[in-house]
Amino acid sequence: MNFDFSEEQNMLKDSVARFVQDHYDAHSRRELVASEQGFDRGNWQMFAELGWLSIPFDESVGGFGGDAIDTMVVMQELGKGLVVEPFVATVLLFGGLIQKAGNTTQQENWLSRVIAGEVQGAFAFLERHSRFELADISTAATASGDGFVLNGEKTVVFNGLAADALVVSARTAGEAGAEDGISLLLVDATAPGVERSGYRLMDGQLVANVRFDHVELAADALLGERDQGYAPMQAVVDNVTLALCAEALGIMEKLNSTTVEYTRTREQFGVAIASFQALQHRMVDTFMACEQTRSLLYRAVCSAKNSADDDSVESQRNLHALKVMVDRAGKLVGDEALQLHGGIGMTDELEVGHYVKRLMTIRTIFGNGDYHQAKFNQLSYA
Amino acid sequence: MDTQFSAEDLAFRDEVRQFFQENCSAELRARLASKKTSREAQVEWQKCLYERGWIAPGWPVEHGGTGWTATQKFIFESERTSADAPDVIPFGLKMVGPVIYTFGTEEQQAKFLPRILRSDDWWCQGYSEPGAGSDLAALKTKAELDGDEYLVNGAKIWTSGAHLADWIFCLVRTDSSGKKQEGISFLLIDMKTPGITVNPIIGLDGGHSLNEVQFNEVRVPAENLIGEQDKGWTYAKALLQHERTAIAGVAGCKRVLARVIAYARAEGGLIDDPAFQRRLSDAEIEIMALEYTELRVLAALSAGTAPGPESSLLKIKGTELQQAVQELWMEVAGYYQGVLPDADGVDHSGHEFGSKACISYMYGRATTVYGGSNEVQKNIISKAVLGL
Numbered sequence: 202m203n204f205d206f207s208e209e210q211n212m213l214k215d216s217v218a219r220f221v222q223d224h225y226d227a228h229s230r231r232e233l234v235a236s237e238q239g240f241d242r243g244n245w246q247m248f249a250e251l252g253w254l255s256i257p258f259d260e261s262v263g264g265f266g267g268d269a270i271d272t273m274v275v276m277q278e279l280g281k282g283l284v285v286e287p288f289v290a291t292v293l294l295f296g297g298l299i300q301k302a303g304n305t306t307q308q309e310n311w312l313s314r315v316i317a318g319e320v321q322g323a324f325a326f327l328e329r330h331s332r333f334e335l336a337d338i339s340t341a342a343t344a345s346g347d348g349f350v351l352n353g354e355k356t357v358v359f360n361g362l363a364a365d366a367l368v369v370s371a372r373t374a375g376e377a378g379a380e381d382g383i384s385l386l387l388v389d390a391t392a393p394g395v396e397r398s399g400y401r402l403m404d405g406q407l408v409a410n411v412r413f414d415h416v417e418l419a420a421d422a423l424l425g426e427r428d429q430g431y432a433p434m435q436a437v438v439d440n441v442t443l444a445l446c447a448e449a450l451g452i453m454e455k456l457n458s459t460t461v462e463y464t465r466t467r468e469q470f471g472v473a474i475a476s477f478q479a480l481q482h483r484m485v486d487t488f489m490a491c492e493q494t495r496s497l498l499y500r501a502v503c504s505a506k507n508s509a510d511d512d513s514v515e516s517q518r519n520l521h522a523l524k525v526m527v528d529r530a531g532k533l534v535g536d537e538a539l540q541l542h543g544g545i546g547m548t549d550e551l552e553v554g555h556y557v558k559r560l561m562t563i564r565t566i567f568g569n570g571d572y573h574q575a576k577f578n579q580l581s582y583a
Numbered sequence: 584m585d586t587q588f589s590a591e592d593l594a595f596r597d598e599v600r601q602f603f604q605e606n607c608s609a610e611l612r613a614r615l616a617s618k619k620t621s622r623e624a625q626v627e628w629q630k631c632l633y634e635r636g637w638i639a640p641g642w643p644v645e646h647g648g649t650g651w652t653a654t655q656k657f658i659f660e661s662e663r664t665s666a667d668a669p670d671v672i673p674f675g676l677k678m679v680g681p682v683i684y685t686f687g688t689e690e691q692q693a694k695f696l697p698r699i700l701r702s703d704d705w706w707c708q709g710y711s712e713p714g715a716g717s718d719l720a721a722l723k724t725k726a727e728l729d730g731d732e733y734l735v736n737g738a739k740i741w742t743s744g745a746h747l748a749d750w751i752f753c754l755v756r757t758d759s760s761g762k763k764q765e766g767i768s769f770l771l772i773d774m775k776t777p778g779i780t781v782n783p784i785i786g787l788d789g790g791h792s793l794n795e796v797q798f799n800e801v802r803v804p805a806e807n808l809i810g811e812q813d814k815g816w817t818y819a820k821a822l823l824q825h826e827r828t829a830i831a832g833v834a835g836c837k838r839v840l841a842r843v844i845a846y847a848r849a850e851g852g853l854i855d856d857p858a859f860q861r862r863l864s865d866a867e868i869e870i871m872a873l874e875y876t877e878l879r880v881l882a883a884l885s886a887g888t889a890p891g892p893e894s895s896l897l898k899i900k901g902t903e904l905q906q907a908v909q910e911l912w913m914e915v916a917g918y919y920q921g922v923l924p925d926a927d928g929v930d931h932s933g934h935e936f937g938s939k940a941c942i943s944y945m946y947g948r949a950t951t952v953y954g955g956s957n958e959v960q961k962n963i964i965s966k967a968v969l970g971l
Contacts, residue, residue, distance in 0.1 A: 202657070204878070461969050461970070481962070488896075488964060499586070503587070518871075526872060581860075581867065
């Protein structure tokens with residue numbers, strides 16, 4: 202048993218950290234977030250050259266063949282830098298779904314371009330009524346000739362505006378809410394009948410609502426088996442949930458160290474406020490919350506990596522537990538960072554608030570703490 | 584990073600599991616649970632572990648340790664609690680033992696360590712005093728060198744198991760001229776020495792485990808001093824970190840939680856109550872995390888690093904969670920949480936676990952106090968980890 206990163210993983214970690222240090226100061230990030238694109242294409246090309254876009258993909262399609270730990274290492278550092286480039290949307294979700302569900306031709310067509318940084322992608326799963334249930338969708342693809350006609354609307358599609366192509370979850374059979382009868386479809390974002398309207402989330406990312414109005418799709422738009430899209434979708438969402446939790450840990454670490462540093466320099470009543478026990482104990486609480494999150498992240502990532510020969514219920518329990526922990530610890534760490542910074546913590550100018558907003562966003566993606574705790578309870582006590 | 588058990592680990596797990604099945608019988612556990620027979624049963628059990636060579640997994644091999652990896656230690660603890668086998672009494676094996684093999688002379692090691700390993704000597708810990716609790720360095724029990732003996736006067740309090748102990752390891756003041764952390768010495772004292780009086784203190788749980796120990800003109804051979812005179816604080820601090828790591832009790836916590844879940848299934852469908860489920864998982868999720876925090880500390884330990892201030896985190900979270908599961912146990916017991924056993928420890932209510940839950944809950948209030956209160960642990964993390 203060991204908890205050390207491999208030499209390769211340490212190099213990966215250093216490489217992301219160096220990028221953040223050299224190219225990602227608060228000012229340039231602020232400009233990126235305000236820009237029309239919402240991120241920097243030049244940075245994206247750099248990610249491609251550094252090999253980061255290839256990490257989760259199989260060597261057979263030109264990928265790095267990395268595992269959940271490799272992704273975790275990258276996400277934690279991206280979190281520390283509050284990087285807005287759509288690594289999650291394009292690489293982990295869009296690319297991840299094609300790798301998981303796609304056939305050889307689809308993988309060859311798309312993944313090499315994802316790895317080269319030539320394509321942007323998104324996963325359109327959410328609908329106005331679905332809240333956290335991936336199966337609760339009514340966007341429908343009806344058979345038409347060899348292919349399909351797609352109708353419906355998806356909301357809060359991460360990277361939805363910049364995406365060249367979308368993976369869309371759509372009902373091809375079954376009742377609303379049923380896991381059976383969902384298919385995954387690859388849709389050209391500029392195809393006739395696709396209408397996108399963009400808006401921003403508090404964490405700075407650009408998202409879109411996407412309407413599909415009689416969008417005609419050829420037979421090869423289908424990713425994986427017809428009606429059987431739920432299982433691969435859930436598997437990819439689980440992997441990405443782990444990755445988001447790693448990003449959250451990176452953010453928590455950054456918030457904690459920034460806050461400790463601030464209390465050392467901020468003087469009130471003639472002394473550094475770090476000398477007050479009431480504040481020290483609160484910073485110990487956030488330190489412990491962060492370490493407990495790290496422990497659960499390691500637990501969940503290792504069991505996901507070994508899930509082939511592990512108990513899959515245990516692996517699921519670990520993942521739900523982790524998301525609950527990220528929800529609770531993230532709230533604590535974020536709130537305390539703001540509180541201990543006092544008035545300056547309330548300003549848009551200070552980076553702290555931006556980290557808190559990203560943390561708040563991650564808490565909700567793919568199910569908040571309450572949702573995952575209910576799932577955990579069902580697996581554990583039913 | 585890898586947390587998978589290897590084939591060797593799995594074979595080790597089977598070996599350990601079999602050992603517990605064969606040696607920790609229901610009959611032994613019954614004798615352990617009874618006040619009248621618990622000490623002799625505990626000694627019998629520890630001697631059984633000693634015969635197998637498994638009495639001191641934390642010790643270096645040359646002193647009688649097992650040479651196990653962090654994973655093996657983890658497996659051993661998990662299997663032990665799954666089998667409901669008792670932990671060893673910590674004072675000799677987990678506390679003074681490591682101090683003696685780290686700081687003691689060869690003579691002291693030869694004299695004390697084999698007897699600790701064989702459970703021939705029962706130890707207790709003389710740290711706290713009426714005027715020195717969390718502020719341990721304020722201790723006043725005085726030891727003056729008189730020829731080749733120390734003359735000891737003063738009192739220790741909250742001394743667990745002093746009424747059963749053969750020896751006590753004490754922090755005593757040998758110099759009061761400098762800073763209070765200086766001038767403290769680490770002394771081993773035979774409990775049969777004239778001038779020692781043990782007064783029982785009855786705890787909230789109704790039981791007698793705590794004591795006050797008075798020292799009145801007690802003469803202790805100078806050869807029983809550990810390390811250098813006036814340097815005892817350093818040795819005590821090293822010991823406290825071992826103690827805090829041991830106090831976390833994650834495996835035991837998991838065991839109680841599993842029991843609470845089983846009881847809740849049996850108790851009128853309580854397990855189906857979403858509010859109760861939520862309370863269960865609030866605790867269980869933190870325990871799952873702490874299990875890995877402990878593994879991280881164990882892995883660092885076996886890489887040769889002494890337990891650092893992370894042990895304070897283990898102590899705080901571990902004791903909070905022990906109390907959380909004790910509280911849940913009380914909740915499941917309902918009316919029966921108030922049942923007290925008679926003087927012999929027998930429960931007359933006909934309920935299986937009410938009185939046990941009560942004792943565990945009441946005794947458990949001490950966990951956030953002893954070993955340095957959790958507030959003091961937070962001061963330690965604040966200083967040593969956060970640099971505040």
